[in-house]
Amino acid sequence: MAEQTSAxxxxxxxxxxxxxxxxxxxxxxxxxxxxFGAGLGLDSIDALEIALAISQKYGVQMQADxxxxxxxxxxxxxxxxxxxxxxTK
Amino acid sequence: MFPSxxxxxxxxxxxxxxxxxxxxxxxxxxxxxxxxxxxxGQVTRxxxxxxxxxxxxxxxxxxxxxxxxxxxxxxxxxxxxxPQNRAEATxxxxxxxxxDAYVLHDGSAVIATDLPHLNINTLNLLGEPCHDIPQxxxxxxxxxxxxxxxxxxxxxxLKPWQTLVESSLINARFMLPAGDRCYSVLATVPAQHMxxxxxxxxxxxxxxxxxxxxxxxxxxxVRLALAALAAPRVLISTPVHLRALLxxxxxxxxxxxxxxATAPLPASLASGVEALFKGELMxxxxxxxxxxxxxxxxxxxDMWRVFDGLDFTPLENGDGxxxxxxxxxxxxxxxxxxxxxxxxQFRLLGRSDDMIEVAGxxxxxxxxxxxxxxxxGVADGAVFMPEQAATRNITRPAALVVAPTSTKAAxxxxxxxxxxxxxxxxxxxxxxxxxxxxxGKLPRGKxxxxxxxxxxxxxx
Numbered sequence: 001m002a003e004q005t006s007a008x009x010x011x012x013x014x015x016x017x018x019x020x021x022x023x024x025x026x027x028x029x030x031x032x033x034x035x036f037g038a039g040l041g042l043d044s045i046d047a048l049e050i051a052l053a054i055s056q057k058y059g060v061q062m063q064a065d066x067x068x069x070x071x072x073x074x075x076x077x078x079x080x081x082x083x084x085x086x087x088t089k
Numbered sequence: 090m091f092p093s094x095x096x097x098x099x100x101x102x103x104x105x106x107x108x109x110x111x112x113x114x115x116x117x118x119x120x121x122x123x124x125x126x127x128x129x130g131q132v133t134r135x136x137x138x139x140x141x142x143x144x145x146x147x148x149x150x151x152x153x154x155x156x157x158x159x160x161x162x163x164x165x166x167x168x169x170x171x172p173q174n175r176a177e178a179t180x181x182x183x184x185x186x187x188x189d190a191y192v193l194h195d196g197s198a199v200i201a202t203d204l205p206h207l208n209i210n211t212l213n214l215l216g217e218p219c220h221d222i223p224q225x226x227x228x229x230x231x232x233x234x235x236x237x238x239x240x241x242x243x244x245x246x247l248k249p250w251q252t253l254v255e256s257s258l259i260n261a262r263f264m265l266p267a268g269d270r271c272y273s274v275l276a277t278v279p280a281q282h283m284x285x286x287x288x289x290x291x292x293x294x295x296x297x298x299x300x301x302x303x304x305x306x307x308x309x310x311v312r313l314a315l316a317a318l319a320a321p322r323v324l325i326s327t328p329v330h331l332r333a334l335l336x337x338x339x340x341x342x343x344x345x346x347x348x349x350a351t352a353p354l355p356a357s358l359a360s361g362v363e364a365l366f367k368g369e370l371m372x373x374x375x376x377x378x379x380x381x382x383x384x385x386x387x388x389x390x391d392m393w394r395v396f397d398g399l400d401f402t403p404l405e406n407g408d409g410x411x412x413x414x415x416x417x418x419x420x421x422x423x424x425x426x427x428x429x430x431x432x433x434q435f436r437l438l439g440r441s442d443d444m445i446e447v448a449g450x451x452x453x454x455x456x457x458x459x460x461x462x463x464x465x466g467v468a469d470g471a472v473f474m475p476e477q478a479a480t481r482n483i484t485r486p487a488a489l490v491v492a493p494t495s496t497k498a499a500x501x502x503x504x505x506x507x508x509x510x511x512x513x514x515x516x517x518x519x520x521x522x523x524x525x526x527x528x529g530k531l532p533r534g535k536x537x538x539x540x541x542x543x544x545x546x547x548x549x
Contacts, residue, residue: 020485020515043510044306045329045448051307052333061309061337069307 001030004076011080018053019046031077047073059088094224095254097160098294102126102220105271105299107153110317113195114210115154122299123153126218133223134214135161140207144190144233146170146183147281150197153302154209155280156290158193159232163250164223169232171281173243173450173509177201227251234283236377236451246283246377247418253291255398255416256380260287261296263384263396264371265323266346273318274300276325277311283377284350288325298323306330308337321345324366328354329448335361343367349387350375352446359387374437376451378421379412383435395433445474447485447511457486457504457512464503466495469523471531472514475540488514489540491522518543 004012004027012026015035019042036042042050050073051062060083062069072082100106105122112118116131135157139145145162147169149155162169170187172179175198184190184204192198192206200206225231231250235243266272274293278285293300301318305311311334315322322344331349334341335358344366349359350373363370374393375381383393395401402411404422413420426438444451457472470490490500497517504513524539525531 043448045511048306048329048333052336055308055337061339062307063309063313064306 002032002077004029004031005080007084008076008080011083012076014053014057015050015076018049029076031080032075035073035075035079050079054083057089058083058086060086093227095227095250097132097164097223097225098125098129099222100125100294100297102129102218102222104297106293107156108273108299108301108318109153110301110303110314111151113151113154115195115212115214117213117215119215124218125222126220128157129222130217130219131157131214132160132164133219134216135209135212136164138212139165139167139193140191140205142167142189142191142205144168144170144187145193146172146180146190147193148172148175148180148198148200149193149195149209149280150304151195151302152276152280152289152300152304154195156293156300157214158195158209159280159290160294162193163225163229163231166229168230171232171234171286173235173282175199179243180204225250227254232286234281234286234377236283249418252380252416252418254295255414256287257291257295259396259398260381261292263394264288264348264373264381265292265296265298266369269297270321271297271299272321272323272346274298274323274325275303275305275311275314275318276300277305277330278325278327278351279304282351283380284327284373284375285325287375287380288348308334308339312339312341315342315344323348327351327448328358331362332358335365341366345369347371348373350381351448354387356387356391363388376421376423379414379417382412392430392434392436395435397433401429401435445486450509450511452486452509452512454486457508457514460504460507461488461490461500461514464492464495464500466499467492469525471523471536473533473536473540476537485515486512487540488517489520489523489536489543490517491520516544 008031009026012029016026054060072079102125104125106125106128107123109120139161145167147158149158159169170183172183177199180192192200192204194200194208196208196210227250229250230247231253232248234246234248236246276285276289280286280290289300292298303314305314323346324344325348345368347366347368347370354372359370371384372387373381374383382399383395385393399414404411410423411420412423424444427435428438429435444453454472461470461472468491472486472488475487497519500517501513520543523531524535
């Protein structure tokens with residue numbers, strides 16, 4: 001597994017908290033592993049939960065129509081980059 | 090005597106039936122409102138170009154193309170198969186089960202190339218409007234809606250044309266505001282799911298609604314999609330989407346009427362949503378077997394009003410109710426615990442212990458336990474629903490498993506093979522033993538207390 005950055009660990013902690021993934025520790029999430037489908041096996045309801053948690057913590061509103069959002073949800077690394085590019089708080 | 094045919098739509102040919110917001114090659118990229126006569130013209134042209142066959146697995150994502158496909162399939166005397174998800178494995182298993190079926194899609198789904206399929210967006214459906222509304226035989230099997238049975242084998246719910254038309258007329262009367270005004274509709278639910286089908290596909294064919302083709306997910310998407318529609322508006326959604334909207338802190342355009350179903354809606358959330366949208370929220374009670382059955386204004390009342398045309402008869406063993414209606418192909422058993430109040434009203438005392446709902450899908454805890462115990466290496470285990478935490482949007486089944494020779498990953502893979510992904514237990518915790526009593530029973534209270542202990546320990 002690739003090394004997590006501290007920013008990635010912070011987002012991983014948000015995911016574990018928002019999604020009730022209490023049997024996975026934040027540090028265990030591989031930054032390059034797919035969040036949806038095979039990887040962590042998340043679904044669209046999870047996407048909604050993640051988007052909500054991100055808007056509350058970082059002030060970023062996600063939009064499904066936006067190609068940037070779609071690529072942001074690829075893995076922990078892309079999600080972290082997206083948040084930091086758009087954070088307003 | 091019931092008529093032997095019923096029309097494909099009861100709308101005026103000049104009425105707006107849908108609003109296209111996403112350019113589609115099949116429609117020459119045209120955007121904006123669509124009149125019923127243009128819609129019928131497109132349905133007729135699509136029906137002429139459909140492959141021969143008996144069944145079409147309708148996987149169109151765009152709501153307008155789904156509706157076109159749905160009606161064209163019926164017009165060609167084929168049956169729509171509506172699976173709960175678009176997974177390739179689901180498509181393959183349906184094609185195995187239903188000989189003479191093909192996949193109908195709009196280019197957004199992943200289709201295994203060796204399956205028979207047609208992408209509507211490779212056709213050109215533009216042409217003359219059609220003012221003659223086709224008639225459909227009442228007993229024609231228009232659709233089979235699949236409920237993701239927790240057994241791994243989806244349950245088929247048969248929908249003859251009469252059922253769909255009659256229930257739509259009843260739903261319009263009880264779920265929509267009175268009067269003749271045309272409402273713009275936005276739905277956050279998929280057209281293939283029974284709740285989305287009844288409200289966002291069928292209601293616009295029979296009542297004065299103009300439905301947007303989009304299916305927004307995130308609050309920001311919903312806000313923008315609503316703003317693009319003319320007032321007065323109707324929003325069709327679920328507690329999960331509405332809660333996200335309320336918590337997003339976004340300001341939204343007014344919505345006169347909101348319909349919500351698929352999971353219990355707390356009264357506080359209902360009040361919050363009414364204040365946010367400056368409108369009235371009706372929560373609808375239903376199931377895939379019957380469709381919508383009752384509704385209530387959750388912010389103000391806890392009693393449900395059963396729609397006229399549906400009859401609830403107590404079962405002889407007192408363990409539930411038979412639901413029947415002249416338009417349903419067969420009567421259904423309601424296993425939820427309800428208290429009759431007279432005047433066609435009831436109070437919901439509790440959902441059945443066995444049947445659970447996650448993200449609008451119903452599954453049986455008993456079946457999930459069977460699946461768990463059939464996994465290699467599992468000595469003992471229990472799948473159960475934890476108490477709903479107030480801070481959580483969605484509660485999923487959890488599992489405690491004794492499996493010294495297996496691993497968590499192997500167990501999750503075993504569930505994934507047999508269950509819809511939403512039912513895969515989360516968390517799934519491996520333990521040394523379960524707190525069973527001497528007689529082997531595992532009381533819920535004891536199980537939950539043990540679960541609390543274990544999950545605290547498992548937290549990193």
